[in-house]
Amino acid sequence: MSRRILIVGTGLIGASVGLALRAAGFTGEIVGTGPTERTLTIAQSMGAIDSWIAKENAESAATDADLILLAGPVLSILDWMQRLAPVLGEHQLVTDVGSTKVQIVALAAKLYNQPGRARFLPGHPMAGKEAGGAALAEAELFQNAMWLFTPLNHSPHPLESEWRQWIVRFGAHTLDLDATRHDEICAWVSHLPQMLSTALAALLEETFGSDSKGREEVAAIGGRALRETTRLGSSPYSMWRDIALSNSEPIAATLHALEQKLAHLRENLRTPELKEEFRLANEFRARRDS
Amino acid sequence: MSRRILIVGTGLIGASVGLALRAAGFTGEIVGTGPTERTLTIAQSMGAIDSWIAKENAESAATDADLILLAGPVLSILDWMQRLAPVLGEHQLVTDVGSTKVQIVALAAKLYNQPGRARFLPGHPMAGKEAGGAALAEAELFQNAMWLFTPLNHSPHPLESEWRQWIVRFGAHTLDLDATRHDEICAWVSHLPQMLSTALAALLEETFGSDSKGREEVAAIGGRALRETTRLGSSPYSMWRDIALSNSEPIAATLHALEQKLAHLRENLRTPELKEEFRLANEFRARRDS
Numbered sequence: 408m409s410r411r412i413l414i415v416g417t418g419l420i421g422a423s424v425g426l427a428l429r430a431a432g433f434t435g436e437i438v439g440t441g442p443t444e445r446t447l448t449i450a451q452s453m454g455a456i457d458s459w460i461a462k463e464n465a466e467s468a469a470t471d472a473d474l475i476l477l478a479g480p481v482l483s484i485l486d487w488m489q490r491l492a493p494v495l496g497e498h499q500l501v502t503d504v505g506s507t508k509v510q511i512v513a514l515a516a517k518l519y520n521q522p523g524r525a526r527f528l529p530g531h532p533m534a535g536k537e538a539g540g541a542a543l544a545e546a547e548l549f550q551n552a553m554w555l556f557t558p559l560n561h562s563p564h565p566l567e568s569e570w571r572q573w574i575v576r577f578g579a580h581t582l583d584l585d586a587t588r589h590d591e592i593c594a595w596v597s598h599l600p601q602m603l604s605t606a607l608a609a610l611l612e613e614t615f616g617s618d619s620k621g622r623e624e625v626a627a628i629g630g631r632a633l634r635e636t637t638r639l640g641s642s643p644y645s646m647w648r649d650i651a652l653s654n655s656e657p658i659a660a661t662l663h664a665l666e667q668k669l670a671h672l673r674e675n676l677r678t679p680e681l682k683e684e685f686r687l688a689n690e691f692r693a694r695r696d697s
Numbered sequence: 698m699s700r701r702i703l704i705v706g707t708g709l710i711g712a713s714v715g716l717a718l719r720a721a722g723f724t725g726e727i728v729g730t731g732p733t734e735r736t737l738t739i740a741q742s743m744g745a746i747d748s749w750i751a752k753e754n755a756e757s758a759a760t761d762a763d764l765i766l767l768a769g770p771v772l773s774i775l776d777w778m779q780r781l782a783p784v785l786g787e788h789q790l791v792t793d794v795g796s797t798k799v800q801i802v803a804l805a806a807k808l809y810n811q812p813g814r815a816r817f818l819p820g821h822p823m824a825g826k827e828a829g830g831a832a833l834a835e836a837e838l839f840q841n842a843m844w845l846f847t848p849l850n851h852s853p854h855p856l857e858s859e860w861r862q863w864i865v866r867f868g869a870h871t872l873d874l875d876a877t878r879h880d881e882i883c884a885w886v887s888h889l890p891q892m893l894s895t896a897l898a899a900l901l902e903e904t905f906g907s908d909s910k911g912r913e914e915v916a917a918i919g920g921r922a923l924r925e926t927t928r929l930g931s932s933p934y935s936m937w938r939d940i941a942l943s944n945s946e947p948i949a950a951t952l953h954a955l956e957q958k959l960a961h962l963r964e965n966l967r968t969p970e971l972k973e974e975f976r977l978a979n980e981f982r983a984r985r986d987s
Contacts, residue, residue: 688898
C-alpha cells in the first residue's frame with residue numbers, strides 16, 4: 408500500500424485527485440509540487456495536498472514517494488518524465504493524466520519499465536471543466552467518468568493494481584486500450600468536436616463581431632442549437648495547445664474528413680443524397696440514445 | 698377581433714398554436730385542416746382545434762375564417778398560399794410559420810397585400826422539438842421563444858396587430874427583420890449548426906458503424922462534447938428538406954466558410970495562429986455568456 412503519493416501539478420485534475428483520494432479513504436501522505444506556488448497553496452488550503460515542495464526540490468520529494476502522479480498538459484508531463492526517471496527506482500510507480508498517449512508511451516518505453524527503473528502506467532481521465540485551476544477542483548470530478556489506460560505491458564505490478572483500485576473508488580470506470588487507438592478515438596470524440604466548436608464560434612465572431620446590429624440579431628435568434636454547438640468555443644487555448652501539438656496527425660485527419668463531408672452536404676442541399684446523410688446521422692444518434 | 702381561426706397543418710407547431718390560443722383566452726372557433734386526417738384527429742382530441750375539415754374542402758373553411766395560419770414545411774406553405782389566395786378577401790389575414798422567408802415573401806408580394814386580396818404577414822416561431830407531430834404539441838411551446846416577422850410593408854392592419862398580441866400572450870418575444878436578412882441569420886445560427894451536427898454524426902456512423910469494437914469505444918469514451926455536437930443529428934430529414942431547398946444559397950455560403958475555417962485550423966495545429974482562433978471563439982462565447 409502506498410504511504411506517500413506525490414502529485415506533480417495541482418491544477419483542476421491534480422487537486423481533484425488529491426481530494427478524491429481523501430474522500431475515498433487514503434490515509435497516507437499527499438505531497439504536491441508543480442510550477443506555480445499559488446496553485447500549490449490553493450490546493451493545500453483545500454485539503455487536496457498535505458504539504459508542497461518547490462519545483463526546484465521535486466526530485467527529493469519524488470524519491471520519497473511510492474506513487475507519483477504527473478498531472479498537467481502533455482508537454483509538461485513529457486518534461487517531468489525525463490527529469491524524474493533517473494532518480495526513481497523499481498519499487499515506484501509513475502502514472503499520468505495526459506490527454507494524448509502516443510508520445511508519452513514512447514517516452515515511457517525508453518525511460519521506464521526496465522531493470523532498475525520505475526514503472527510507468529499511462530492514464531487519461533475523461534473529466535474536466537470548461538476552465539481549469541485548483542480552485543475548481545472537487546472530489547466528485549471523476550464520478551461516472553471514464554479513466555482510460557494505455558499500459559505498456561500486461562504484467563501487472565502491485566502498485567498499478569492499487570492505483571486502479573483507487574480510481575474505481577473515485578467512482579470512475581476504466582478501459583484499457585492501445586495508445587495509437589486511444590489517440591485516434593480521442594481525436595474523433597473529443598478533439599474534433601472541440602476544433603469544430605472553436606471554428607464555428609471563431610467564424611461567427613469574425614462575421615458579426617464588428618457589426619453591432621448583427622450581433623444583436625444573432626443573440627436574439629440563436630437558440631439551443633447555436634449554444635450547444637459553440638459551447639466548447641469557450642475552452643482556453645492553454646488547455647488545447649499541447650493536445651494539438653501532440654496529436655496533430657489524427658486531428659488533421661478527422662478535420663479533413665469533416666471538411667469533405669461538409670462539402671458533400673453543401674453540394675447536395677438540393678439532391679436526395681442529403682436524405683442519406685440525415686439517415687446516417689439519425690442512425691448514429693439512435694444507437695447512442697438507446 | 699377574430700371569431701374564427703383556421704389552422705392549416707396541425708403538426709407540432711400548428712397544434713401548439715391552437716393550444717396556446719386557448720390557454721391565452723381565445724374564445725372564438727378554431728378549425729383545422731391539413732393533409733393527414735390522423736393528425737387532425739389527434740389535434741382535435743387534444744383540444745388544439747374544435748373541428749376539422751378535409752383538405753379537399755379547405756377553401757370553404759378558409760373563406761369563413763378571419764385569420765388563417767399556414768403551419769407546415771415551407772414548400773407546403775407555398776402551395777397553400779397559391780391555393781387560397783383566389784378565394785380570400787381584403788378583410789382576412791393569412792400568416793405562416795415557415796422556417797425560411799425569402800420565397801414566401803416573394804410569393805406573398807405577388808398574390809396578397811393588394812386591392813381585393815387578403816393580407817399576408819410572414820412569421821417564423823423559433824420553437825420546436827427534435828421530433829414533430831401533433832402528439833408532442835403543448836400550449837407552452839412558445840414561452841420565451843423568439844417569433845420572427847418579415848413584414849412586406851409597414852402599414853399595420855388591425856388583424857396583424859391582433860395576431861401579434863396573441864403571440865405576446867403565448868409568452869414569446871417578437872422581432873421584425875428583412876426577409877433576406879432573416880434567411881441569412883437563420884443560416885448562421887440554425888441551419889449551419891444543423892448541417893454540421895448531421896455531418897459529424899454521419900461521418901462517425903460511416904467510420905465506426907460497421908466496426909463493433911470501435912462503436913463500443915466511441916460510446917465508452919465520448920462524453921458531453923460529442924453528445925452536444927451531434928445532438929441535432931437526430932433531426933429528421935423530413936423537417937429539413939424544405940429548409941435546404943428554400944435557403945440553399947445562404948446555407949451553402951455558411952458551409953463553405955466553415956469548411957475554409959476548419960482547413961485553416963487543420964493547417965495551423967502546430968502554429969501560434971491556432972491561439973488566435975481560440976481567442977476569437979472565446980470572445981464570441983464571452984459575449985453570449987455575459
